Amino acid sequence: MENRLCKLLGIEYPIIQGGMAWVATAELAAAVSNGGGLGLIAAGGAPADVVRDQIRKCRELTDKPFGVNVMLMTPFVDDIMAMLLEEKPAVVATGAGNPGKYMESLKAAGIQVLPVVASVAMAKRMEKIGADAVIAEGTEAGGHIGEITTMCLTPQIVDAVSIPVVCAGGIADVRGAVAAFALGADGIQVGTRFLASEECIAHENYKQAVIKAKDRDAVVTGRSTGAPVRALKNNLTKEYARLEKENAPFEEIEALGVGGLRRAFLEGDVKMGSLMAGQSAAMVNKIEPCADIIKSYFAEVEAVLAKVRENMLGE
């Protein structure tokens, strides 16, 4: 397999692991890169020196390219970007904002920049300022999300830019992958299914919550505060929804979420932890090695295409 995204990133399969705060550690990123995809370490809300240690650890675990996902709303963003210019990972992906002011220095350091975008305007802006590819993330995704569905966002961004487009949000198996490529994408980004991998070091309770999730369990809170987040329904999301409905003060709502990911990832608190996950959680039914997950997205493409021909054309 050698499409233009694989060539750009030096990977075997056109699949990127999503940058999940806490969840996307050096262990997970290295496992994905060793399996032929592009692994990402999530900087999340961690300080720069912690992220630097993760990069160094990942280098010990793989000799394949990997990247770092920078959540732009973190207070450590400037420190993290300065550290990345020294460490020079192959790729920097960004989320939850506009990476414009860091673009020139990242490019000058020879780093590929892949911003996550949730709108056509943002995708165009990123192409204009020199992004190497964009990750078009639909509202089916987990964590902080935009409003447009993967199905509607991907073809519009594909039509609007000439750089490679990576499709993200709701891609749980080879059928979703084929759909993404049918919409014109050059690659896929997968988060939730890698959370349920053997190499992911999230608490077992968090992983089992993903395995058990059903179609309507990945709910959105935080629309009223302007930072919508998708996570598995539990006491935390219910309490959050109640405060939002009552128009509780912003600070009170925000305070509820503080430490939520830590409680989910480290403590396995499935009641009051923030179990961020995408809608695809309902389709994730077992814990597998990352290499097997990657292969499964590309293994039965011919069978899916034969089904497409049968269903669409009656052939």
Ligand code: TUI
């Ligand atoms: O960033 C993500 N997913 C995340 S970030 C995160 S940490 C967090 N926790 C609570 C509240 C907020 C953040 C957990 N999950 N995905 C990528 C993504 N980026 N989704 C949406 C966007 C996005 C949104 C607006 C990208 C650009 C953008 O531009 C706004 C602008 O500046 O015009």
